[in-house]
Amino acid sequence: RSGNAAVNASWVGIAPPGFDFPMGAQIWAPLSFSADAAANRRATYLTGIGRLTPGRTLEEAQAQMAAIGERLARDHPDTSTGRELRVYTLGDGMMDIGLGPILSLWYASACFVLLIACANVASLLLARGAERQREMAVRLAIGASRGRIVRELLIESGLLALAAVPAALAVAWFALTMIVAYMPARIARFVAGWHAMDVDLRLIGFTSALAVLTALIFGLIPALQASRPRLAETL
Numbered sequence: 001r002s003g004n005a006a007v008n009a010s011w012v013g014i015a016p017p018g019f020d021f022p023m024g025a026q027i028w029a030p031l032s033f034s035a036d037a038a039a040n041r042r043a044t045y046l047t048g049i050g051r052l053t054p055g056r057t058l059e060e061a062q063a064q065m066a067a068i069g070e071r072l073a074r075d076h077p078d079t080s081t082g083r084e085l086r087v088y089t090l091g092d093g094m095m096d097i098g099l100g101p102i103l104s105l106w107y108a109s110a111c112f113v114l115l116i117a118c119a120n121v122a123s124l125l126l127a128r129g130a131e132r133q134r135e136m137a138v139r140l141a142i143g144a145s146r147g148r149i150v151r152e153l154l155i156e157s158g159l160l161a162l163a164a165v166p167a168a169l170a171v172a173w174f175a176l177t178m179i180v181a182y183m184p185a186r187i188a189r190f191v192a193g194w195h196a197m198d199v200d201l202r203l204i205g206f207t208s209a210l211a212v213l214t215a216l217i218f219g220l221i222p223a224l225q226a227s228r229p230r231l232a233e234t235l
């Protein structure tokens with residue numbers, strides 16, 4: 001306002017590439033209320049988003065909002081008593097209250113699938129080691145040490161695990177592409193960074209490290225089993 005004259009300004013702009021907030025939004029429009037709607041203090045369906053002043057902390061903003069909440073409770077006891085103003089980060093504020101348990105369930109399911117796959121591969125390695133008992137017995141008889149045999153079998157398990165990494169990353173890329181493309185915006189907006197999920201260097205490194213780790217853990221028992229055959233019976 002300038003003096004007694006009210007100036008209404010209309011702003012039109014285009015967001016930069018990659019700016020997707022809320023997720024799935026395609027256009028933004030000014031919010032206007034009628035006199036009756038503006039006077040309704042019981043409507044609590046809007047979310048307020050602000051930017052912290054440089055140098056300020058979330059705790060300071062929470063203290064200021066708590067003071068505002070106390071003033072509102074005094075001025076409007078019929079609608080503000082028992083309510084509390086809280087300040088969250090943008091990610092925490094947009095996260096659905098039930099998302100944490102759901103993601104934990106997904107992680108647990110993924111771990112169980114990984115354990116089942118590792119158990120199956122370990123069983124196959126045990127069976128393969130049983131078939132190679134004569135070979136291992138011959139090697140031990142001509143002077144090979146148990147450590148050398150175990151090391152060779154662990155290397156074979158590691159190569160088997162690393163050979164599966166490209167196929168796993170291909171499946172992950174296809175699955176992530178489909179999820180990002182077809183997940184409804186009303187659900188995806190509760191997950192921070194959902195639209196940016198992709199097979200990046202971190203995922204490649206994590207998958208490779210996990211493959212080597214599982215090869216060492218689940219390949220060690222078959223390797224130890226195959227490295228100590230009963231020489232007399234086997235030969």
